[in-house]
Amino acid sequence: MNTYIEGILILAGINLMAVLGLSLLTGFTGLFSFGHAGFMAIGGYTSAMLTVKFHWPFIPALLVGGLVAALFSAIIGKVTLNLKGDYFCIATLGFGEAIRLILDNVQYFGGARGWPGIPNYTNLWNVLGINLVAVLVLANLIRSRHGRNMIAIREEELASQIVGINVFKHKITSLMISASYAGIAGGLMAHYMTFLQPKMFSLVKSTELTIIVIFGGLGSISGSVLGALVLTALPEVLRSFSQWRLVCYGLAVIIIMISRPEGLLGGYELTPSSMKKLYNRLRLKKQAGKQGLEGGDIQ
Amino acid sequence: MNILELSGLTKKFGGLTAVGNVDFKVKKDSITGLIGPNGAGKTTIFNLITGVYKVSEGKVIFCNKNITNKEPYQIAEIGITRTFQNIRLFKRLSVYENVLIACHKNASYSILDSILMMPKYKREEKQLKLQANELLEIMGLSDRRELIANNLPYGLQRRLEIARALALKPQLLLLDEPAAGMNPDETEQLMLLIDDVRKKFQLTVLIIEHHMDLVMGICEEIMVLNFGCKLAEGTPYDIQNNPKVIEAYLGVEG
Incomplete structure (x- = not known):
């Protein structure tokens, strides 16, 4: 395969991994986070440390990276998840920036100059495999009582408490799973770029992830997949416009948000059964239309 | 036997006493009414019982157990559930999902069970589905199970909220x-x-x-609340003829 296209697909896959995690938190649990780049950084640096300095194999290093990110999120969640609404969002923003600034000053990881020489382990196939597993895990989770409890919290927090849902526990679970996804994405990124620099995990990265989730549609896993593919590929497709590239990107996002405020697939999933349903409905509509014309009984 | 007992229940918001020193008993298997003019503190009492607000002073006793200041989800597990004055459904979810979510406490599979689709997950999900369908049947909502809750007519939204509460198999x-x-x-x-x-x-x-009409029609006992304090207590007949209650509702004859 063309290495250029392969590169774009790998980047989209890395973004997708982080976006899937954020999708659980934002799309299904209703908590906005602007600190997910921070979790990516933690996962990235941890896994790179394990492969470079301790010569671990790739996959265990990735998983431990995700785990460490989840641990950090548990600490953050413990102190901030009792905050209502926007305050949690601000707290995550602060967290993300704090992680970046701390890494800027840790000389063990190369500080602000960055850390070159990380082995190139990430390829299209392991990115694809990991994303496949990630989607399956997420889909199964969403369709379980745990996932439905998270959705209930998103819909109506007070009512979900009254029907016996431990809101805090479910929020923190959602946050931890979400952060571990971001952590694994960070690890993939480190071993694809073969270079890490705290600047890669700035607020811009967190915002990009949130934009993808909203663009794809809140509460839709397939929407997140579509969003990650489209919004990672778009800047590359637009490369020939050079300086107008980011303007086009912004416009595309704005146009989608105006014409479909719920995002590309807000609340819907593209599964074989839902496609079949849609197909049947369209066919019925067509038939109804035909009958109406033939019978001439439309008033 | 009393299922619920409030003793000296008090809630203060800053300097304002919303509920002051209320003693009240609810008999098991009864229908008890709680009435009073607007702002008397009726809903506040509900919020105190269900743990939505923290009690300032006093005790809530349910089945001889002290349940004061428990978290709302714990109260639900203990066997008390409620509906809200302004309906609080999971608006964008279907009728079926609304009830299903409330049935969850009858399942115990873990996150790992669900991710790996273990037999336990499948068995308990099937069970939950049955329970939810059965309840919808009893409440006469099964023909609308796929409707989005927000699109139900108002009366049915109330009915769904009651159905959701019943899914928890409450005692109160x-x-x-x-x-x-x-x-x-x-x-x-x-x-x-x-x-x-x-x-x-x-x-x-x-x-x-x-x-x-409703209160006098179905309640066996009634408590009247006014300005956060208990005004009267008794059978519907007693309450209708209680001069203090008439005064609170209609004012004194000039």
Whole structure:
């Protein structure tokens, strides 16, 4: 395969991994986070440390990276998840920036100059495999009582408490799973770029992830997949416009948000059964239309 | 036997005493009414019982156990559930999902079980599905199970909220103005529903209501609240003839 296209697909896959995690938190649990780049950084640096300095194999290093990110999120969640609404969002923003600034000053990881020489382990196939597993895990989770409890919290927090849902526990679970996804994405990124620099995990990265989730549609896993593919590929497709590239990107996002405020697939999933349903409905509509014309009984 | 006992229950918001030193008992298997003018503190009492607000002073005792200041989800597990004055459904979810989510406490599979689709997950999911469908059947909502809750007519939204509460298999059901915004005909139907539900599910019902027909019609005991304090307590007949209650509702004759 063309290495250029392969590169774009790998980047989209890395973004997708982080976006899937954020999708659980934002799309299904209703908590906005602007600190997910921070979790990516933690996962990235941890896994790179394990492969470079301790010569671990790739996959265990990735998983431990995700785990460490989840641990950090548990600490953050413990102190901030009792905050209502926007305050949690601000707290995550602060967290993300704090992680970046701390890494800027840790000389063990190369500080602000960055850390070159990380082995190139990430390829299209392991990115694809990991994303496949990630989607399956997420889909199964969403369709379980745990996932439905998270959705209930998103819909109506007070009512979900009254029907016996431990809101805090479910929020923190959602946050931890979400952060571990971001952590694994960070690890993939480190071993694809073969270079890490705290600047890669700035607020811009967190915002990009949130934009993808909203663009794809809140509460839709397939929407997140579509969003990650489209919004990672778009800047590359637009490369020939050079300086107008980011303007086009912004416009595309704005146009989608105006014409479909719920995002590309807000609340819907593209599964074989839902496609079949849609197909049947369209066919019925067509038939109804035909009958109406033939019978001439439309008033 | 008393299922619920409030003793010296007090809630202060800063300098304002919303509920002051209320003593109150609810008999098991009864339908008890809680009435009073607007702002008397009726809903606050519900919020105190269900743990939505923290109690300032006093105790809430349920089945001889002290449940003061427990978290709302713990109260639900103990066996008390409620509906809200302004309906709080999971608006964008289907009727079926609304009830299904409330059935969750009967399942115990872990996150790992669900991710790996273990037999336990499948078995318990099937069980939950059955329970939810059964409840929808009893409440006469099964023909609308796929509708989005927000698109239901108002009366049915109330009914769904009660169905969702019943899914928890509570011992005590708190209804906060269930007939608000209903016409006399719908109120009549609601009365029958409440009575029916109580018998079928062997519940004790505590109900806040302004429709006096409903309160006087189905309640066996009534407590009247005014400015956060207990004004009177007794049978509907006692309450109707209590001069203090008449004064609170209608004022004194000049």
